[in-house]
Amino acid sequence: xxxxxxxxxxxxxxxxxxxxxxxxxxxxPCSAETEEQVLTSARELKKIGTNIFRAGIWKPRTRPxxxxxxxxIGLEWLQKVKAETGLLTTVEVANVKHVYESLRAGIDVLWIxxxxxANPFAMQEIADALKGVDIPVFVKNPVNPDVELWIGAIERxxxxxxxxxxxxxxxxxxxxxxxxxxxPQWQIPIELKRKLPDIPMICDPSHIGGKRELIQSISQxxxxxxxxxxxxxxxxxxxxxxxxxxxxxxxxxxxxxxxSLVLREVKPKGISMETLEDLRFKIxxxxxxxxxxxxxxxxxxxxxxxxxxxxxxxxxxxxRWEEIIDKNLLKGLKRNLSERFVTKLFKAIHEESxxxxxxxxxEEV
Ligand code: PEP
Ligand code: MN
Numbered sequence: 001x002x003x004x005x006x007x008x009x010x011x012x013x014x015x016x017x018x019x020x021x022x023x024x025x026x027x028x029p030c031s032a033e034t035e036e037q038v039l040t041s042a043r044e045l046k047k048i049g050t051n052i053f054r055a056g057i058w059k060p061r062t063r064p065x066x067x068x069x070x071x072x073i074g075l076e077w078l079q080k081v082k083a084e085t086g087l088l089t090t091v092e093v094a095n096v097k098h099v100y101e102s103l104r105a106g107i108d109v110l111w112i113x114x115x116x117x118a119n120p121f122a123m124q125e126i127a128d129a130l131k132g133v134d135i136p137v138f139v140k141n142p143v144n145p146d147v148e149l150w151i152g153a154i155e156r157x158x159x160x161x162x163x164x165x166x167x168x169x170x171x172x173x174x175x176x177x178x179x180x181x182x183x184p185q186w187q188i189p190i191e192l193k194r195k196l197p198d199i200p201m202i203c204d205p206s207h208i209g210g211k212r213e214l215i216q217s218i219s220q221x222x223x224x225x226x227x228x229x230x231x232x233x234x235x236x237x238x239x240x241x242x243x244x245x246x247x248x249x250x251x252x253x254x255x256x257x258x259x260s261l262v263l264r265e266v267k268p269k270g271i272s273m274e275t276l277e278d279l280r281f282k283i284x285x286x287x288x289x290x291x292x293x294x295x296x297x298x299x300x301x302x303x304x305x306x307x308x309x310x311x312x313x314x315x316x317x318x319x320r321w322e323e324i325i326d327k328n329l330l331k332g333l334k335r336n337l338s339e340r341f342v343t344k345l346f347k348a349i350h351e352e353s354x355x356x357x358x359x360x361x362x363e364e365v
Contacts, residue, residue, distance in 0.1 A: 008200040008228040015136050015164045017088055017109060018051055023263070024202060024229025026090060027254060028054035030244035031067065032074035040236050042081040044251035048258065052109055053078070053087040054231060058098055059243055060115045067242040075105035082106070090138075095122065099129040111138040111231075114170055114207075117153040118142035127160035136164035138202060138231075143182075145172040147191045154199065166200040167192060168231055169222070171208035181210020181247070184218065186225065193226075201226075206233040206247045215249060216257045223261055232257070294349065298356055305357030315357045321350060 012018030027045050032038045032055035042053050057074035059067065078089040090109040093099045094116045102110060110130075116122045117139050130137070137157055142149045150167070157165050169189040171182025193201055203222030205215045219230050235241045238248035249257065267273065308315060325346055332342035 008198070011198070012166075012200055012228060017136055018229065023223060023227065024052070024200070025050050025258065026052040026054050026202065026229065026231040027234045029056075029235045029241065030206075030233045030248060031056045031059050031242055032070050032077055033242050035077045035080070037236060038074070038077040039080060039084065041234060041251070042085050042087055044236070045234060045254075046085040046087050048251060048255040050087060051229075052090050053081055053085075054090050054111075054233075056243070057091050058094060060092075060094060060113055061243070072101055075101060075107065078107060079105060082108075092116075093126060096125050096129040099126055103133065103135070109136045109138065111168060112140060112153065114140045114143045118144060118149060120149075120152060120156070123153045123156045127156040127162075130157065130162055131160045134163070136166065137162055138166040138168045140168040140170050140204070141172065141188065141192075143173045145185050145188055147188050147195070150188075150192055151195060154196065166202060166228075167196075168202045168204050169208070169227075170204040180208055180214070182208050184208050184221075186221070190225065200228040202229040202231050203227045204231040206231070206244070209247060211246050212238070212249045212253070215247070216260060219257065220261055224264060226266065297349070298353060301353040302356050302360060305360035308357065309361055315354055315361065324350070 009018055009022060009024070010020045012024050013020035018024040027050045029037065029041055038055055041055075045053060055074065055078060057069050057071060057078075059069035061068055075091070078091065081087055082089050088108040090111055091098075091102055091107055092113045093102055093110050094113055099110070112123070112126065116126070139150070139153050139157065142153065154165055154167065167189070169184070171180060171184050172188070174180075174183045176183075189201060192199070203219065205218035205222065208218050209215055215232060219232070222230065232254060233244060233248045234251055234254045235245075235248040236250065238250060239245055241248050305315070307313075325343065328346055329339055329342050332339065
């Protein structure tokens with residue numbers, strides 16, 4: 001399926017928070033710390049074309065004792081931001097009290113954090129508190145890689161009558177060692193876009209990367225996947241930030257990052273798609289071949305399953321499995337296929353083959 005990249009930026013424009021055809025830029029510090037920090041940051045961000053100013057007022061911290069946000073006083077600073085710069089404002093809301101305080105303060109856009117969207121009780125309470133309110137709400141993906149939970153959070157808001165709902169992809173917690181703070185797992189937001197094509201999708205490269213050096217490349221990748229905007233943390237003095245110091249950038253750096261991003265289109269006007277269509281035809285044909293070959297391979301795996309059953313052998317034969325991986329890693333190397341890819345591919349094939357053999361083992365005779 002192709003997703004038209006300009007399709008949802010029109011929607012953001014209709015919601016009065018973006019410019020049609022341009023990715024939305026939400027920027028500001030992870031946390032509001034002082035009035036001066038908030039206002040300095042906003043004045044600078046306004047100059048580089050930021051659409052919405054973000055600042056966390058209530059901060060969900062992993063461990064108690066870390067800075068947990070300035071609370072309600074921060075809402076007054078955001079009111080000053082709006083009055084002075086005209087920037088729209090957004091804060092994270094995690095409970096009913098946050099919703100009421102933010103609405104009372106005239107905050108323009110709300111966002112739901114990753115720890116909150118993972119919690120259906122909290123989501124339902126927030127949705128109930130927002131009944132009858134016409135405000136854009138962005139729902140970050142839940143911390144755990146579960147697209148259904150993300151969709152569920154969005155659905156609760158839809159059922160409460162909210163019409164302006166967007167999604168923010170901020171990556172997923174992982175125990176594995178990774179260059180990312182929260183590995184992006186791009187297939188999950190892509191699946192959300194497939195299931196809910198009308199929901200604008202924003203990328204938060206700051207929380208995905210966890211370090212400022214990664215922000216540019218993650219942002220470019222998001223735009224190449226037709227995202228409708230970016231939410232980036234920016235602080236006047238990032239290393240001294242009271243939260244998420246490593247991933248925040250100065251406005252100057254943010255400007256350089258934004259200027260460097262290339263906007264590509266799904267189908268640029270006036271170019272011939274013939275070559276692309278020819279190439280796609282070839283790809284489709286190869287995909288068919290791959291599926292046919294895999295089917296044949298599985299049939300043989302089933303025969304092996306029957307043989308193992310008759311001879312009371314275990315399904316998993318570790319030596320054989322290692323031999324398969326080693327052999328194919330070598331073949332992959334010769335074919336310029338990465339080790340990561342070959343391992344993933346064969347693990348998936350092996351898993352399916354084990355599933356087929358398990359079914360055979362369990363068949364009644
Ligand atoms: C944040 O945006 O500062 C934040 C706490 O994000 P997340 O909910 O993605 O962790
Ligand atoms: Mn943060």
